[in-house]
Amino acid sequence: xxxxxxxxxxxxxxTEQLGRRNFFKKTAxxxxxxxxxxxxxxxxxxxxxxxxxxxxxQPWAVxxxxxxxxxxxxxxSAYESNVTRRTTExxxxxxxxASIAVTPLQDLSGIITPNGLFFNRHHGGTPDIDPxxxxxxxxxxxxxxxxxxxxxxxxxxxxxRIHFIxxxxxxGPEWRNPQFPSVQFAKGFMSCAEWTGVYIKDIxxxxxxxxxxxxxxxxxxxxxxxxxxVPIDKVLxxxxxxxxxxxxxxxxxxxxxxxLLVPGWEGNLCVKWLARLEFASEPYYCKEETAKYTAxxxxxxxxxxxxxxxxxxxxxxxxxxxxxxxLKKGDTVEIExxxxxxxxxxxxxxxxxxxxxxxxxxSLKGLVLNRAWTRFSFIHKYDGKPLFLSSxxxxxxxxxxxxxxxxxxxxxxxxxxxxxxxxxxxxx
Amino acid sequence: xxxxxxxxxxxAAMLTLTSVSAIAASDASRTYENGKKVIxxxxxxxxxxxxxxxxxxxxxxAYKDIKFGRPATANEMKAWDIDVMYDGTGLPxxxxxxxxxDEIYEAKCASCHFDFGAGGSxxxxxxxxxxxxxxxxxxxxxxxxxxxxxxxNFGSYWPYASTLFWYIxxxxxxxxxxxxxxxxTYALVAYIIxxxxxxxxxxxxxxxxxxxxxxxxxxxxxxxxxxxxKIEGKDGLENTRKFYDNPKNFGGNKERCMKDCFKGEPKxxxxxxxxxxxxxxxxxxxKEKPAKKEGATGGxxxxxxxxxxxxxxxxxxxxxxxxxxxxxxxxxxxxKGIDKVYENGIxxxxxxxxxxxxxxxxxKFKAVVDYMIKASK
Numbered sequence: 001x002x003x004x005x006x007x008x009x010x011x012x013x014x015t016e017q018l019g020r021r022n023f024f025k026k027t028a029x030x031x032x033x034x035x036x037x038x039x040x041x042x043x044x045x046x047x048x049x050x051x052x053x054x055x056x057x058q059p060w061a062v063x064x065x066x067x068x069x070x071x072x073x074x075x076x077s078a079y080e081s082n083v084t085r086r087t088t089e090x091x092x093x094x095x096x097x098a099s100i101a102v103t104p105l106q107d108l109s110g111i112i113t114p115n116g117l118f119f120n121r122h123h124g125g126t127p128d129i130d131p132x133x134x135x136x137x138x139x140x141x142x143x144x145x146x147x148x149x150x151x152x153x154x155x156x157x158x159x160x161r162i163h164f165i166x167x168x169x170x171x172g173p174e175w176r177n178p179q180f181p182s183v184q185f186a187k188g189f190m191s192c193a194e195w196t197g198v199y200i201k202d203i204x205x206x207x208x209x210x211x212x213x214x215x216x217x218x219x220x221x222x223x224x225x226x227x228x229x230v231p232i233d234k235v236l237x238x239x240x241x242x243x244x245x246x247x248x249x250x251x252x253x254x255x256x257x258x259x260l261l262v263p264g265w266e267g268n269l270c271v272k273w274l275a276r277l278e279f280a281s282e283p284y285y286c287k288e289e290t291a292k293y294t295a296x297x298x299x300x301x302x303x304x305x306x307x308x309x310x311x312x313x314x315x316x317x318x319x320x321x322x323x324x325x326x327l328k329k330g331d332t333v334e335i336e337x338x339x340x341x342x343x344x345x346x347x348x349x350x351x352x353x354x355x356x357x358x359x360x361x362x363s364l365k366g367l368v369l370n371r372a373w374t375r376f377s378f379i380h381k382y383d384g385k386p387l388f389l390s391s392x393x394x395x396x397x398x399x400x401x402x403x404x405x406x407x408x409x410x411x412x413x414x415x416x417x418x419x420x421x422x423x424x425x426x427x428x
Numbered sequence: 429x430x431x432x433x434x435x436x437x438x439x440a441a442m443l444t445l446t447s448v449s450a451i452a453a454s455d456a457s458r459t460y461e462n463g464k465k466v467i468x469x470x471x472x473x474x475x476x477x478x479x480x481x482x483x484x485x486x487x488x489x490a491y492k493d494i495k496f497g498r499p500a501t502a503n504e505m506k507a508w509d510i511d512v513m514y515d516g517t518g519l520p521x522x523x524x525x526x527x528x529x530d531e532i533y534e535a536k537c538a539s540c541h542f543d544f545g546a547g548g549s550x551x552x553x554x555x556x557x558x559x560x561x562x563x564x565x566x567x568x569x570x571x572x573x574x575x576x577x578x579x580x581n582f583g584s585y586w587p588y589a590s591t592l593f594w595y596i597x598x599x600x601x602x603x604x605x606x607x608x609x610x611x612x613t614y615a616l617v618a619y620i621i622x623x624x625x626x627x628x629x630x631x632x633x634x635x636x637x638x639x640x641x642x643x644x645x646x647x648x649x650x651x652x653x654x655x656x657x658k659i660e661g662k663d664g665l666e667n668t669r670k671f672y673d674n675p676k677n678f679g680g681n682k683e684r685c686m687k688d689c690f691k692g693e694p695k696x697x698x699x700x701x702x703x704x705x706x707x708x709x710x711x712x713x714x715k716e717k718p719a720k721k722e723g724a725t726g727g728x729x730x731x732x733x734x735x736x737x738x739x740x741x742x743x744x745x746x747x748x749x750x751x752x753x754x755x756x757x758x759x760x761x762x763x764k765g766i767d768k769v770y771e772n773g774i775x776x777x778x779x780x781x782x783x784x785x786x787x788x789x790x791x792k793f794k795a796v797v798d799y800m801i802k803a804s805k
């Protein structure tokens with residue numbers, strides 16, 4: 001078909017539609033009966049093999065949708081109502097004010113988590129902060145202690161970076177045994193977004209950091225006043241104060257108006273509702289650096305200041321929420337998942353179909369970025385038999401996910417945090 | 429001869445070019461600009477050719493002239509400098525005894541942490557017995573379902589008591605933080621030290637023991653040396669750097685086996701019973717519109733507040749509060765008259781903090797009380 005023919009055809013179509021529109025306009029009062037008449041006018045004998053979704057006019061195809069003034073802040077389709085964060089009593093204390101709601105990994109695509117589905121952990125509830133009354137103070141071992149309004153902070157040149165944030169307790173309830181028949185709960189203590197903000201090192205250029213400043217306290221302005229200590233090395237490398245999340249302001253659950261971003265490290269270090277940065281020559285021993293966010297080893301010593309979330313991966317399709325029950329023997333299908341490392345960039349992912357005895361290399365797909373979720377893919381011909389699926393990622397720092405056995409042999413089963421042993425699940 | 433020599437040269441040139449671009453693409457490093465090794469065992473991506481880790485950067489020199497904001501005042505810094513460090517920096521003036529702490533604990537803490545800091549209902553235990561004995565449990569591993577595990581609480585696990593002071597002062601009581609005085613905080617720390625049977629100067633604490641800024645650093649926690657790497661002192665950063673440079677310290681793995689990685693069949697660990705499956709909301713992958721909520725009246729603010737802030741104590745009588753729905757209990761409460769009920773709630777009574785720890789104004793608080801009374805008729 002050449003261009004001129006196709007153009008003239010579309011003109012014809014437009015004329016036809018105009019005619020129809022005029023027809024309905026004139027007969028508006030009778031439009032319902034007119035529609036009914038239309039199918040009577042051209043009756044088709046519907047056979048069992050014909051899909052009613054095609055053969056019958058759908059209600060949304062024969063009447064107006066919503067005007068552009070509807071939902072001026074867009075919402076997902078109402079049919080996506082089951083795609084939500086979820087929580088469970090086991091992970092809560094403080095009457096859901098010191099708790100976590102986790103991300104539905106089974107429903108995500110790509111490497112960006114929509115803001116409404118980003119996992120949410122807090123220690124005193126989500127505050128309702130007026131950005132006009134919120135301040136950031138930078139003090140301690142600096143020559144020029146500073147106070148910034150949010151508008152002033154945003155005057156600094158910004159950078160945007162795609163990074164995951166992962167709670168180091170991701171997978172933690174399963175050190176001793178599998179617990180969750182769900183990928184959302186087994187691995188959903190994490191999400192990935194594009195963050196916009198300023199490198200702390202850029203603000204410090206004018207403040208005169210003193211030579212004995214070795215540690216930075218970051219403290220939130222919410223009711224938990226949660227703090228964490230960050231070593232100066234990371235502050236001067238890539239730590240950021242961020243206000244943007246996937247192109248819009250941070251959500252309240254993510255620290256509105258600002259949070260700390262410590263790429264790749266424990267999510268708990270990415271202090272939300274950030275109000276204060278103080279530099280000191282000694283670490284602070286914050287509340288979340290004691291019984292929580294330390295990893296007890298089998299020798300009775302606990303790792304404190306356990307920074308980077310180590311290389312990790314999870315198969316998201318198939319998963320307990322979305323099993324392959326609709327597949328037939330002989331179907332060729334994609335096994336898909338997410339890999340990430342807080343120590344750098346994903347180099348590759350291996351897949352095992354037999355519980356980790358033999359491995360083959362999967363493909364990476366899409367963007368492969370430093371300290372960001374990375375998608376992997378493996379095309380598999382399904383023979384209808386149960387599979388024992390595992391994925392195992394490796395990063396450019398040279399680390400490979402250990403097996404659960406290797407990890408338990410090395411550190412025991414009581415660490416709670418930083419569990420990254422590759423896990424298998426049965427798929428059938 | 430000449431030809432093949434020429435060919436060899438061009439191949440060599442191509443190889444050089446290839447390796448240059450390979451270096452440019454992979455700019456990862458294990459060393460900071462100052463020559464020190466990375467602190468976390470990972471990779472960093474120094475700026476090369478205006479890029480870091482694939483992201484372009486603005487590298488104009490004028491960047492260093494950017495400055496906004498204003499100097500923090502001395503009073504502002506004092507007002508916000510609420511941390512208390514392990515060496516005592518930040519400890520305020522004040523004092524409190526074990527006995528005073530006991531009273532404050534009963535009034536403001538026991539409703540969540542239960543008697544003697546026993547914990548429960550998702551609220552952490554503040555002691556689980558003699559701290560020195562409990563510290564020994566940190567060696568335990570629950571390899572079988574009935575094994576005893578490690579007890580990690582303040583007394584047995586935390587390295588410094590400064591953290592407890594800081595946390596109580598700025599984070600407790602959980603629904604109403606920043607409401608305790610320095611004296612009350614010293615008293616509560618003294619009480620919690622005493623119920624953990626932690627000794628100071630070799631002695632367990634009497635009821636009249638008074639804790640203050642002056643004797644605070646005499647508290648030596650049983651698990652003070654239980655943490656690695658050692659981060660205190662002048663070598664703190666270097667100790668940390670060394671620690672994460674050695675994968676053995678934290679269970680890092682660098683092996684990548686591809687074939688016949690173990691003998692026999694894989695060992696299968698199964699979820700016990702149905703596992704944890706009480707999720708809110710329940711799991712579903714159905715594409716469906718949300719179910720209409722039963723009895724949704726829309727905008728019942730009092731009920732929302734009750735559910736969020738009051739139900740924790742009033743849902744049952746376990747905390748000694750009149751349970752919502754318990755007709756008898758509320759008839760008895762109301763004998764005092766509705767005004768007295770409002771007043772008690774607003775001022776706080778028994779274990780209940782003022783307005784239940786909420787920040788509601790009087791009118792809204794009364795509406796919640798009305799809702800609770802109505803729901804108990």
